[in-house]
Structure formats: structure tokens, C-alpha cells
Amino acid sequence: MKSKIRYSRYVTGLTTAVFAALFICCIVSVNEKPVFFTVLSIYVLLIICGLLFGVAYIRADRDYVILGSLLKKKKILVRNIESAELFQPTMGSLRILGSGGFMGYWGIFKEGDIGRYYAFYGKASDCFLIRLKNGDKYVLGCENPDEMVRYIREQMK
Numbered sequence: 001m002k003s004k005i006r007y008s009r010y011v012t013g014l015t016t017a018v019f020a021a022l023f024i025c026c027i028v029s030v031n032e033k034p035v036f037f038t039v040l041s042i043y044v045l046l047i048i049c050g051l052l053f054g055v056a057y058i059r060a061d062r063d064y065v066i067l068g069s070l071l072k073k074k075k076i077l078v079r080n081i082e083s084a085e086l087f088q089p090t091m092g093s094l095r096i097l098g099s100g101g102f103m104g105y106w107g108i109f110k111e112g113d114i115g116r117y118y119a120f121y122g123k124a125s126d127c128f129l130i131r132l133k134n135g136d137k138y139v140l141g142c143e144n145p146d147e148m149v150r151y152i153r154e155q156m157k
Contacts, residue, residue, distance in 0.1 A: 001147070001151045003057065003058050004143050005057060005058065005104065005122040005123075005141055005143070006122055006141075006142075006143050007122040007123060011101050011103070011123070014101040015101075022043040022046070026039050051069065051071045052069060052070075053098070053099070054070065054102075054104055055069065055103070055104035055121060056068050056069050057142070058148065060152050062078065062155055063077065064076060065078060065081070065130065065140075067138075067140065074120075076132070081130055081131070082131045084128060084131075085129050085149065086129075086146065087128055088125060089105075090111065090113075093110065095108075095109050096108040096109060105121050105141075106121075115137070117129075117136075118139070120138065120141070121139060121140055121141025122141055126145050128140055128141070130152070
């Protein structure tokens with residue numbers, strides 16, 4: 001089962017604003033070489049991070065739950081999953097390392113209720129929580145979280 005990730009208006013607006021601002025800065029600073037290359041380097045670095053870590057889809061099968069970005073995949077073994085349940089992260093979550101809206105929410109976060117977790121979603125209302133047997137937690141999001149949770153639970157049996 002494969003499901004795309006929907007972005008919230010905030011994620012879409014923030015991503016567009018960052019790319020537009022850096023593009024405009026590149027154009028404005030084209031005659032000032034040090035500034036231009038600094039801005040261009042930041043622009044390219046953000047594009048690479050977005051392609052490697054930005055959220056694109058979630059796929060689940062008999063053996064794996066796969067978190068997919070445009071250039072990279074992370075696989076979670078279904079046999080290592082302890083539970084899967086619907087979950088909605090709060091605005092009080094603390095970002096430790098990662099993105100809090102640029103090309104989605106991805107990275108390591110901390111929430112008062114569940115502690116430290118890895119985030120991979122585009123819209124907080126589309127999320128579910130996977131707890132692994134080793135204690136790791138993943139807050140994932142996709143277009144149809146109810147169906148995805150149900151499918152993962154079936155594969156765990």
C-alpha cells in the first residue's frame with residue numbers, strides 16, 4: 001500500500017517563500033561574487049536536503065514500512081513494530097534536528113506526551129504513530145492515515 005503525503009498550507013507557503021527569497025537574493029547579488037556564491041551555496045544545500053529528506057510518500061508491504069523522499073528511502077521492518085495508532089503532534093513539540101515546515105516536517109523532535117521521535121509528515125492532521133520494540137518512535141503522515149494504520153496492523157499479525 002502506497003500513499004502520498006499532503007502538505008499543509010504552512011508547509012507549502014514556507015517552502016515557496018524560502019525558495020523564492022533565495023532565488024531573488026541570487027539575482028540581486030549576481031554582481032557581488034562573494035555574496036552571490038554564499039547565497040547560491042545555501043540555495044543548493046537546501047535543495048539537496050529537501051531532495052534527500054523532504055517527505056514524499058509512505059509505502060507499506062508485508063515486510064517493511066518505507067518512508068520515501070525524492071532521492072532516499074528509509075525502511076522500518078514490520079516485525080520490529082510494537083504498535084501503530086493514530087496520533088496528532090501538537091504545536092508544543094520541540095524540533096531537535098530537522099525541518100519544522102520546509103518541505104514537510106522531518107527529523108528528530110521531542111513531545112511532552114511521547115518523548116523523542118522521528119517525524120516524517122506534511123500535515124499534522126494526517127499523522128499516525130509507530131512504536132518500535134526497541135523504544136524508537138516514528139510520527140508519520142500520509143493522505144489516508146486510517147487505512148495505513150489498519151494495513152500495518154494487519155501485517156503485524
